[in-house]
Amino acid sequence: xxxxxxxxxxxxxxxxxxxxxxxxxxxxxxxxxxxxxxxxxxxxxxxxxxxxxxxxxxxxxxxxxxxxxxxxxxxxxxxxxxxxxxxxxxxxxxxxxxxxxxxxxxxxxxxxxxxxxxxxxxxxxxxxxxxxxxxxxxxxxxxxxxxxxxxxxxxxxxxxxxxxxxxxxxxxxxxxxxxxxxxxxxxxxxxxxxxxxxxxxxxxxxxxxxxxxxxxxxxxxxxxxxxxxxxxxxxxxxxxxxxxxxxxxxxxxxxxxxxxxxxxxxxxxxxxxxxxxxxxxxxxxxxxxxxxxxxxxxxxxxxxxxxxxxxxxxxxxxxxxxxxxxxxxxxxxxxxxxxxxxxxxxxxxxxxxxxxxxxxxxxxxxxxxxxxxxxxxxxxxxxxxxxxxxxxxxxxxxxxxxxxxxxxxxxxxxxxxxxxxxxxxxxxxxxxxxxxxxxxxxxxxxxxxxxxxxxxxxxxxxxxxxxxxxxxxxxxxxxxxxxxxxxxxxxxxxxxxxxxxxxx
Ligand code: AMP
Numbered sequence: 001x002x003x004x005x006x007x008x009x010x011x012x013x014x015x016x017x018x019x020x021x022x023x024x025x026x027x028x029x030x031x032x033x034x035x036x037x038x039x040x041x042x043x044x045x046x047x048x049x050x051x052x053x054x055x056x057x058x059x060x061x062x063x064x065x066x067x068x069x070x071x072x073x074x075x076x077x078x079x080x081x082x083x084x085x086x087x088x089x090x091x092x093x094x095x096x097x098x099x100x101x102x103x104x105x106x107x108x109x110x111x112x113x114x115x116x117x118x119x120x121x122x123x124x125x126x127x128x129x130x131x132x133x134x135x136x137x138x139x140x141x142x143x144x145x146x147x148x149x150x151x152x153x154x155x156x157x158x159x160x161x162x163x164x165x166x167x168x169x170x171x172x173x174x175x176x177x178x179x180x181x182x183x184x185x186x187x188x189x190x191x192x193x194x195x196x197x198x199x200x201x202x203x204x205x206x207x208x209x210x211x212x213x214x215x216x217x218x219x220x221x222x223x224x225x226x227x228x229x230x231x232x233x234x235x236x237x238x239x240x241x242x243x244x245x246x247x248x249x250x251x252x253x254x255x256x257x258x259x260x261x262x263x264x265x266x267x268x269x270x271x272x273x274x275x276x277x278x279x280x281x282x283x284x285x286x287x288x289x290x291x292x293x294x295x296x297x298x299x300x301x302x303x304x305x306x307x308x309x310x311x312x313x314x315x316x317x318x319x320x321x322x323x324x325x326x327x328x329x330x331x332x333x334x335x336x337x338x339x340x341x342x343x344x345x346x347x348x349x350x351x352x353x354x355x356x357x358x359x360x361x362x363x364x365x366x367x368x369x370x371x372x373x374x375x376x377x378x379x380x381x382x383x384x385x386x387x388x389x390x391x392x393x394x395x396x397x398x399x400x401x402x403x404x405x406x407x408x409x410x411x412x413x414x415x416x417x418x419x420x421x422x423x424x425x426x427x428x429x430x431x432x433x434x435x436x437x438x439x440x441x442x443x444x445x446x447x448x449x450x451x452x453x454x455x456x457x458x459x460x461x462x463x464x465x466x467x468x469x470x471x472x473x474x475x476x477x478x479x480x481x482x483x484x485x486x487x488x489x490x491x492x493x494x495x496x497x498x499x500x501x502x503x504x
Pocket of ligand 1: 293
């Protein structure tokens with residue numbers, strides 16, 4: 001059977017037509033059915049001449065098989081897609097639509113989005129219904145030798161999300177790595193937990209396709225309940241677990257459950273893999289393979305990997321993030337030559353061509369080294385025995401429960417409210433992990449905290465995804481400044497913690 005990607009780089013493995021390709025909460029699609037549905041969308045686009053699109057298409061919904069079908073159809077048509085999950089507030093989605101110029105929304109959810117200036121296609125299994133008034137001007141398609149595959153929006157420090165543009169060459173470099181260097185085969189069942197708006201999900205979304213394997217989609221109602229998720233893994237004999245370490249924590253506490261006996265691989269990315277999690281997994285699943293991988297969305301999912309063996313566990317704590325993948329280089333930009341740590345710079349075709357419509361930031365972050373795309377990560381790290389170790393960030397980007405958050409995006413959003421004169425946001429840490437986000441605000445006019453919350457919280461809920469809403473907001477009279485004239489966040493945290501203690 002010949003799958004829709006006739007491109008040899010993408011799929012080299014023989015597809016078995018009756019093997020499951022995509023499973024969601026309602027449907028099980030074999031490879032044969034999957035290909036038919038992909039082709040149906042392609043014909044639908046061709047009928048309306050939308051295959052001539054230059055603009056990206058929004059794929060909206062939550063963990064539906066139709067979303068995977070839509071993603072593969074867009075790849076086949078060489079139309080860039082923007083994956084958006086229902087967890088995003090409408091205002092954020094509207095902003096993304098405007099900044100990307102997307103004119104078509106493939107809606108795989110039950111709710112209409114009704115974004116101004118778009119044509120919405122309601123997708124349900126094999127049926128498409130078009131709503132919206134817009135007619136689309138077919139612009140002449142720009143033929144590029146490296147067309148865009150997707151744009152994933154991440155938190156942006158200016159107060160708006162930023163769109164990371166990933167091209168075909170980047171995806172091909174990534175899938176070559178996944179199919180050749182991890183030991184996966186077409187018999188593997190990739191367990192998807194992350195939403196498609198996060199690039200962690202690209203692990204499963206691209207790998208199952210490149211291998212002719214299976215992707216098992218788990219919606220939030222399932223992944224929030226360990227017993228439900230484990231039963232699904234048992235039913236479909238899931239083999240590859242992909243998640244942030246934070247998500248896996250609950251399962252390492254449970255220890256080995258016979259429902260998980262099909263698991264062969266644990267693949268981690270997105271934040272520090274604590275030694276204790278890897279050690280517990282090693283004990284509970286002695287014959288499984290644990291990979292720690294590292295990389296930002298801007299370099300297509302992951303750039304380094306290492307198998308966490310018993311030997312590595314015994315030798316290192318904290319754990320290394322491993323070796324750069326083939327086709328990739330990481331160099332360290334050191335402040336002084338005699339220091340061994342500094343900012344990590346990633347070089348290779350898998351690096352993004354830059355943020356969408358953001359020349360100022362692109363100039364700071366993306367550049368060329370020896371004619372290759374390079375990205376300044378903001379991550380600090382060092383090499384020891386050829387192994388890379390991460391040491392935190394040189395900016396205000398944090399990870400909380402595995403979510404990437406720019407603290408300045410929260411402060412800038414709060415500042416938009418008329419009541420606020422200034423705002424600054426911090427992440428409170430315990431054992432080096434951010435546990436709570438607190439925003440400190442200076443008000444234009446005095447008011448009670450209760451009154452402020454009543455106005456600020458609905459505003460934040462409309463603007464920010466739930467995982468970026470601060471756990472507390474503290475009203476202060478002014479900020480302290482340190483000797484380099486920057487806001488002294490440590491002082492604010494100290495005073496905040498003092499206030500909390502005095503309340504007990
Ligand atoms: P994201 O773009 O959401 O994948 O987040 C990328 C950021 O997560 C990186 O720039 C790092 O700061 C952090 N990160 C990713 N993987 C790891 C890892 N294995 N260990 C430590 N930090 C990581």
